[in-house]
Amino acid sequence: MSGDVVDQIFIRAKQWLLSWLAGAPDWIIQITSSLLNIFALLGVFLTLFALISVLERKILGRMQNRYGPNRVGPFGLFQPIADGIKMLIKEDIVPARADKIVHFLAPILIAATAILALGVIPYGRNMTPFAIDGGILFFFAVGSTTELAVFMAGWGSNNKFSMLGAMRAIAQMVSYELPLIITTLPVVMVAGALSPDVIVTAQAGYSFGFVPHWFVTTPWGAAAFVLFFVSGLVESNRTPFDVPEGESEIVAGHMTEYSGFKYATFFMAEYIGMFAISGLAVTLFLGGWHAPVRVLQFIPSYIWFFAKLSALLFVYIWLRGTLPRTRIDHIMNFAWKFMLPMAFTCIFAAAVWHYMGRGLAGWLCSLAVIGIVYIALSILLDTRKRFATRTYRFAE
Amino acid sequence: MAPNPYFFIVIFIGVALVFPLLPLALAWLWRKVFQPPKPGAQKNATYECGVESIGDAQIQFRSQYYLYAIIFLIFDVEAIFLVPFAVAFTGLPVGAFIAILVFLLLLIEGLVWAWSKGCLNWAR
Amino acid sequence: MPPFLFWIFALLMLVFGAAVVINRNPIASALNLVVSFLGLAALFMSLDAFFVGIIQVLIYAGAIMVLFLFIIMLLDLRAEKLRKINWLASAGGIAVALVLLTQILYVIGNLKAAQQTFPPLARSTIDDVRNVGLVLFGNYNLPFQIIGILVLVATIGIVLLSRHELR
Numbered sequence: 001m002s003g004d005v006v007d008q009i010f011i012r013a014k015q016w017l018l019s020w021l022a023g024a025p026d027w028i029i030q031i032t033s034s035l036l037n038i039f040a041l042l043g044v045f046l047t048l049f050a051l052i053s054v055l056e057r058k059i060l061g062r063m064q065n066r067y068g069p070n071r072v073g074p075f076g077l078f079q080p081i082a083d084g085i086k087m088l089i090k091e092d093i094v095p096a097r098a099d100k101i102v103h104f105l106a107p108i109l110i111a112a113t114a115i116l117a118l119g120v121i122p123y124g125r126n127m128t129p130f131a132i133d134g135g136i137l138f139f140f141a142v143g144s145t146t147e148l149a150v151f152m153a154g155w156g157s158n159n160k161f162s163m164l165g166a167m168r169a170i171a172q173m174v175s176y177e178l179p180l181i182i183t184t185l186p187v188v189m190v191a192g193a194l195s196p197d198v199i200v201t202a203q204a205g206y207s208f209g210f211v212p213h214w215f216v217t218t219p220w221g222a223a224a225f226v227l228f229f230v231s232g233l234v235e236s237n238r239t240p241f242d243v244p245e246g247e248s249e250i251v252a253g254h255m256t257e258y259s260g261f262k263y264a265t266f267f268m269a270e271y272i273g274m275f276a277i278s279g280l281a282v283t284l285f286l287g288g289w290h291a292p293v294r295v296l297q298f299i300p301s302y303i304w305f306f307a308k309l310s311a312l313l314f315v316y317i318w319l320r321g322t323l324p325r326t327r328i329d330h331i332m333n334f335a336w337k338f339m340l341p342m343a344f345t346c347i348f349a350a351a352v353w354h355y356m357g358r359g360l361a362g363w364l365c366s367l368a369v370i371g372i373v374y375i376a377l378s379i380l381l382d383t384r385k386r387f388a389t390r391t392y393r394f395a396e
Numbered sequence: 397m398a399p400n401p402y403f404f405i406v407i408f409i410g411v412a413l414v415f416p417l418l419p420l421a422l423a424w425l426w427r428k429v430f431q432p433p434k435p436g437a438q439k440n441a442t443y444e445c446g447v448e449s450i451g452d453a454q455i456q457f458r459s460q461y462y463l464y465a466i467i468f469l470i471f472d473v474e475a476i477f478l479v480p481f482a483v484a485f486t487g488l489p490v491g492a493f494i495a496i497l498v499f500l501l502l503l504i505e506g507l508v509w510a511w512s513k514g515c516l517n518w519a520r
Numbered sequence: 521m522p523p524f525l526f527w528i529f530a531l532l533m534l535v536f537g538a539a540v541v542i543n544r545n546p547i548a549s550a551l552n553l554v555v556s557f558l559g560l561a562a563l564f565m566s567l568d569a570f571f572v573g574i575i576q577v578l579i580y581a582g583a584i585m586v587l588f589l590f591i592i593m594l595l596d597l598r599a600e601k602l603r604k605i606n607w608l609a610s611a612g613g614i615a616v617a618l619v620l621l622t623q624i625l626y627v628i629g630n631l632k633a634a635q636q637t638f639p640p641l642a643r644s645t646i647d648d649v650r651n652v653g654l655v656l657f658g659n660y661n662l663p664f665q666i667i668g669i670l671v672l673v674a675t676i677g678i679v680l681l682s683r684h685e686l687r
Contacts, residue, residue, distance in 0.1 A: 096440040111416035144582025189485040261423040329518035457593040484653025492657040499668040506675030
């Protein structure tokens with residue numbers, strides 16, 4: 001029972017705070033309750049943003065055999081504060097030829113959409129800031145307006161690099177939005193609801209006491225998770241797919257003409273978008289706030305959620321330290337010729353799994369479906385055979 | 397005591413829009429007090445790696461972008477049709493699933509058609 | 521939803537809808553149209569039509585606006601030059617608009633259904649997306665398949681037209 005108290009401590013704290021307003025009219029309580037949720041959300045994720053921005057540099061440093069930031073504060077942990085002050089005292093330069101209003105609105109819009117996407121994710125038992133039935137749809141609706149913000153940034157700057165970066169960013173985000181939406185559908189089918197809370201509840205329980213009923217443990221779930229994760233990398237413009245802001249080609253893409261806090265806002269929006277999409281991946285496929293094994297259930301739910309989130313964020317950073325940048329035509333071809341057919345296959349495999357009684361037989365059959373399509377697509381997309389065998393000529 | 401969702405969404409959108417304004421307002425205050433702006437023709441010129449920028453940036457783009465956008469629109473509409481199906485899936489008979497399979501086949505047929513005609517090749 | 525929110529969103533829609541028409545720059549018009557769409561989505565949601573509101577944002581503000589922007593970039597449309605306003609034509613336009621407005625008001629005033637207050641909508645316990653799915657795939661399978669064929673025809677049309685254009 002004591003575990004339950006720790007698990008629900010934030011809900012209790014909120015109820016205790018609201019109990020001070022017991023006699024107040026309903027709308028005051030509603031506003032206070034909403035604001036408490038929102039400020040808790042912002043507080044947690046801004047701290048996480050500050051932490052990840054320094055941790056990413058440290059991890060990347062370690063991967064490249066150097067120390068990373070270690071001068072400001074213990075282990076360089078106060079680096080984000082120093083960065084923030086630096087951004088604050090930088091001069092904010094708006095190009096003379098820019099469209100001033102659009103140029104100003106773009107960073108605000110992009111940060112707002114990133115923050116809004118965070119709202120629907122269940123962070124723990126009874127800890128969804130914005131619990132609605134169509135939470136997943138809300139997430140995608142908000143995410144789809146990010147493209148407009150990127151376009152506003154590129155077009156408003158009136159700079160060739162910005163415009164090119166924005167057009168590329170929109171083209172690739174649009175292409176990967178389809179796999180992103182379609183790979184969530186198998187989960188929605190099996191859980192029977194668009195509400196993230198219901199999806200998390202559907203993943204409760206364990207087989208044999210140690211295999212959790214997360215959707216990633218089924219073949220269609222694993223395939224959909226990988227597809228979703230790759231699409232998430234593209235949507236947040238992370239490294240293997242960071243063509244829109246590839247600094248060796250087009251300076252900083254749509255952010256070229258931004259300086260000072262406006263640039264920092266873009267940076268923050270990118271990270272918060274990354275948190276949101278990883279959080280949704282955790283919710284959909286990795287069991288949300290459920291513990292991986294039954295004996296570890298005494299650890300509070302929100303700790304599990306953030307542990308899984310951190311694991312995914314580490315993979316993001318790891319990929320950034322490992323992979324080179326992909327070419328734009330490769331990115332687009334991959335989206336339309338591989339990701340989209342595979343996403344449709346996941347829907348079919350999930351249906352097969354459901355109709356075969358959700359047991360071992362269904363597990364094997366859906367694995368077979370996914371395997372066949374995967375192999376067929378691999379053979380179809382194999383480019384190696386188009387090249388002649390490489391011949392070497394040597395100087396004599 | 398969960399707040400009414402529609403009430404919450406309005407407040408949430410409001411806070412999300414105001415929140416990024418706060419640091420910008422702070423930076424504006426800082427500029428006002430300690431760091432008066434010193435604009436200049438070179439400083440506020442469009443950045444182009446040191447080369448003088450020629451012409452407008454808001455120029456004509458290749459039709460490839462437009463083609464992808466319109467194919468995306470079609471598939472997005474189709475994905476939206478799949479959403480109610482996915483939600484109602486557990487409550488639907490097998491016949492409805494076969495109907496959606498036919499629909500999915502139509503989608504994939506369109507994709508294969510676009511693919512075979514070379515519409516999905518970025519580099520031409 | 522309290523009535524003042526309705527007025528805010530309706531006003532938002534009207535102001536930005538007017539801005540779409542008034543703006544001389546096609547991109548600025550398109551961006552104003554987005555805000556108008558968002559206001560419309562909010563109005564849908566206030567009527568408990570959550571799914572329709574979300575689709576409004578996802579399809580119109582997300583996909584169709586991207587298409588519009590790409591088309592504008594493709595056609596290389598410039599900001600129109602401010603022309604001299606033809607006062608006679610504007611007066612005629614305003615007169616037609618006023619006549620239409622009075623007619624609409626007259627019709628609404630005479631409509632029986634518009635005079636009585638509507639009973640509050642019954643709140644369903646299942647989410648509306650599930651209801652849409654059950655009805656769409658339970659009772660309206662044939663229309664749904666026809667939509668599928670329509671979309672397929674659209675795909676083929678785009679591919680053919682674009683191939684013609686790209687050559």
